[in-house]
Amino acid sequence: MRLGSDHVRVRVPATSANLGPGFDSLGLALAHHDEIEVRALGSTQVVVEVTGEGADDLPAGEDHLVVRAIRAALDHVGAPQVGLHLVCHNAIPHGRGMGSSASAVVAGILAARLLIGDPDALDDHTALQIANAFEGHPDNAAPALLGGVTVAWTDDQGARASVLPVHPEVVPLVLVPVERCATRTARGVLPATVPHADAAWTAGRAALLVQALCHRPDLLLPATGDRLHQDYRAGVMATTVELVRGLRAAGEAAVVSGAGPSVLVLTTVSTIGRAEAAVAELLGPSGPDGTTRSGWRVLRPGIARTGARAVRV
Incomplete structure (x- = not known):
């Protein structure tokens, strides 16, 4: 799998999972977004710039969750690894139950989707599988990826999700x-x-x-x-x-x-x-x-x- 682009932007929503009784299954996408800009570099260098939430305590190299998700997604499709320059504008609070880690993982996977030459290789089903491997349960990753209110579950096909038609009120x-x-x-x-x-x-x-x-x-x-x-x-x-x-x-x-x-x-x-x-x-x-x-x-x-x-x- 070759790379097809070297510069992408991702906008990903916060989420709220469980919604009370829907433990590890129901989730809601919130219109409160992180925005990440990713550039592929010709070197092996990794640079992460963060403003907003987590600016003072997030890792600035390979350990950054968006970087790890990009790496996992590129490996999944057999694409070459590259140096990365990330600029993250974070609005989602960390450690507050608003899905910041799932949103970061989804952002990295979608960045990788557009970095590669064949975006269909990282379709939504595949993206959810990769995100679930990070999170351990898909209730936050599903609404971050699909939007709206989702019900997520796992079976012999891995992590799956369906979007509910939420009442406009x-x-x-x-x-x-x-x-x-x-x-x-x-x-x-x-x-x-x-x-x-x-x-x-x-x-x-x-x-x-x-x-x-x-x-x-x-x-x-x-x-x-x-x-x-x-x-x-x-x-x-x-x-x-x-x-x-x-x-x-x-x-x-x-x-x-x-x-x-x-x-x-x-x-x-x-x-x-x-x-x-x-x-x-x-x-x-x-x-x-x-x-x-x-x-x-x-x-x-x-x-x-x-x-x-x-x-x-």
């Missing part, structure tokens, strides 16, 4: 704390088994959530109930779980965003004012930059109806 709010929580920490507190009654109860809510997202937004509150993972995480993100409980008590469909500690509120065009009032009641009013007195940042990103996009420059 559905609107997300994301509440982002100052604190971070590593995904491995949040997953590490989950039990190996749960009571059968809790599993059955949550499976019913996951099925109802598909109906609520696609056809009946008025059912979002009961549909986002969960007994599989959120309460177990209270020990490592007590403030997050307390906020979710407070918002749900106020009638809002709040869930832990991904592995947390951000909170996702699924509301509608007609009820977003009520949801914002409930957030302000619990966190205090937000200033011009969206930050509340308690330090939480309120984002109103909308749903990214399309996933990551790459263009040759």
Whole structure:
């Protein structure tokens, strides 16, 4: 496989996974994007420039996640490895349950797609397989790649995903704390088994959530109930779980965003004012930059109806 381009740009959305009961399967693309510019170099040099989120602590060489994803994708199709110059403008918060790592992986794979001479060799199915090998589960990578709300699963064909026809009234709010929580920490507190009654109860809510997202937004509150993972995480993100409980008590469909500690509120065009009032009641009013007195940042990103996009420059 030869290279067909030496300069591409990628725009990739943030994501929120689980959505309450859809543990490791449901995910939502958020219109809050990272933008990455990739140049192939004639040398073996790797240069990574980062502005925005993670600028002070991300690796600047081969260990950078976008670089690793490009390498994996080029290897997958048998394309030659090259030197790389990356310029990353990061808006997705890191360690907050908004899919920053999956978005970086997807960005690298799509950059490789346009660097090679035959982009079809890295079609969406192949891209999802490569991303899943990095992530271990496809619930974040699928919406980052495909956009909208996705249901993802694995079978003998590997990782697979389908995009749901989300009701146009559905609107997300994301509440982002100052604190971070590593995904491995949040997953590490989950039990190996749960009571059968809790599993059955949550499976019913996951099925109802598909109906609520696609056809009946008025059912979002009961549909986002969960007994599989959120309460177990209270020990490592007590403030997050307390906020979710407070918002749900106020009638809002709040869930832990991904592995947390951000909170996702699924509301509608007609009820977003009520949801914002409930957030302000619990966190205090937000200033011009969206930050509340308690330090939480309120984002109103909308749903990214399309996933990551790459263009040759």
